[in-house]
Amino acid sequence: MRNDKAATMADIARKAGVSPMTVSRAFKSNSLISKDTREAILKVAEDLGYVFDSTASNLRAQKTDFIAVTIPSINNANFADTVGGLSETLNPRGFQILLGYTNYDVEEEERLIEQLLRRKPQAIVVTGGKHTARARKLLENTSVPVIETWDVPAEPIGHFVGFSNAQAVRSMVDHFVSVGYRRIAFIGGDASRDTRGSDRRLGFIAALRDHGLDASRLINGGTPPISMREGANAMARLLTEYPDSEAVICVSDLSAFGALTECQRRGVPVPERMAIGGFGDYEIGAISVPALTTINAGARLIGERTGQLILDILDDVQNVRDVTIEPQLIVRESSR
Template identity: 75%
Template sequence: MTVSRAFKADSLVSPETREAILKAAEDLGYVFDSTASNLRSQKSDFVAVTIPSINNANFADTVGGLSDTLAKRGMQILLGYTNYDIDEEERLIEQLLRRKPQALVVTGGSHTARARRLLQTVAIPIIETWDIPADPIDHFVGFSNMAVMRDMVDHFVASGCRRIAFIGGDVQRDSRGSERRLGFIAAMQAHGLDASRLIAAGPPPISMREGANAMAKLIEIYPDTEAVVCVSDLAAYGALTECRRLGVPVPERFSIGGFGNYEIGEVCVPTLTTINAFAREIGEQTAQLILDILDNAQPVGNVRISTQLIVRDSSRQLQLVP
């Protein structure tokens, strides 16, 4: 019993005794098996998480913030990869719930009907991230993917651009990308501008190569375009490099903006105008919300993340209105 308590940092075990037990375990190469303890308490020491991409820097930052914050309480994450497929997300949710997590974190607010039923019937915290769902299952930590596009479009319009295009992915697979596309259309229409310059770059996640291909297609179809809003910084970087390959000056000929505040946007030439969604903060706030719920802290609610437009060299400077 004392050994078991020592591995769980039980306050009933003195620091000296716990240190001696942990040293003996280290010398023996012993790894504590928490299965029996979890069965008895009906509690695990992990939080289940589903993400659509494992090579996306934004989602990696979110998982990092989530993991680091939970680790301070001795909790870990169990990760599921959906590849932007809601049917795969449904399968993963069922598998993860069988392992009795303390909470389950999903990316976005679009799920299959069965996935929603599974999430609505479990007695654990469910957190939807990277979105503000129209019908939240439980709690959310995110922002409006539609609203963020308004900031980018407003910036381009204020700098004198009127013929603005959007580069994005398959709207059926990426709900957040689809909402950014809708946000672009709504913002353009609010300014009384044509919102029909929409270039599909392929299935998500959109790569730099696909962004470059989409930019080449845009130049061919809409050569008089003045600015381009891209669904992500990777697509925007691809568009930027395609302009450089063709000898098209940026921002003199095309202003380009992305989303996500990737590191590459700070070091490319010209540097990339983007929207910072504070990916790591989403993970940290999600973890803190879970801990508050588990501790029965009050109040427990939703977290709205405030995004930030970052204007860099890839877009024209604002024009002063006399």
């Protein structure tokens, strides 16, 4: 039968033969009580089915045990890897992740930032370095550490762990040009929503112009995130609007995979007739036929380095430095 009366610290104290204060201390990782006493108390708590409620303790101490994080997409493998790396780095210290999902909407990011900061996290991690004016003000005025990720902001609010999306795409343009492609296109999404995708598009344009090549072959795949289906639709438009194109760089591996399948559907050989490059080094790009040339942005590493940066800041480590990640170009069968 279910026991409707939950066990209390007083119950544990009576059974363990200690004071309620000692029980309270046993649930704190920095407790000064002996190991044997702590283990005995925790054993009694487990026998009674007691669950420690840290809320009141945290409110008294004006501290919480969570890190607030905003990401654009919950089904994007790259962002999942970043959150995984962050969580694995923070978990040993007892920190948990409170996740907010912006759906590539800066207005939604603003709302989430306000909601998350009200809960007094130990730090807040946001994706990207471009925000609404109000979101930026909220982040500038908070007393907790702010870390911007997946970008190198022109004006960092606090700290950042990321890379230049424009420079990352430039490395692929340089590769395509070096092996002989000249009529190169870009497939991306609505630049007003996906700021990192917009930076990749700008990097593509700047790199082509630096090579003295036409940078006008730009296909808008729609509202981010750009899916495989939208990548296929964008490739169909590219083949219609710019039929002499030799290569295309896509904003992500998912859109690149869609572009690849559209080429296969139309009997366009890859890379003999059309070279394709993606971004993100997703698993699907590595096992597709042909495998996709891509850029590995170090998604998990971003999470791990962000977690360590947070711990260093909270531990008052001196000379904490921002972290610039170096994305890696991975050349596979989808390009020469």
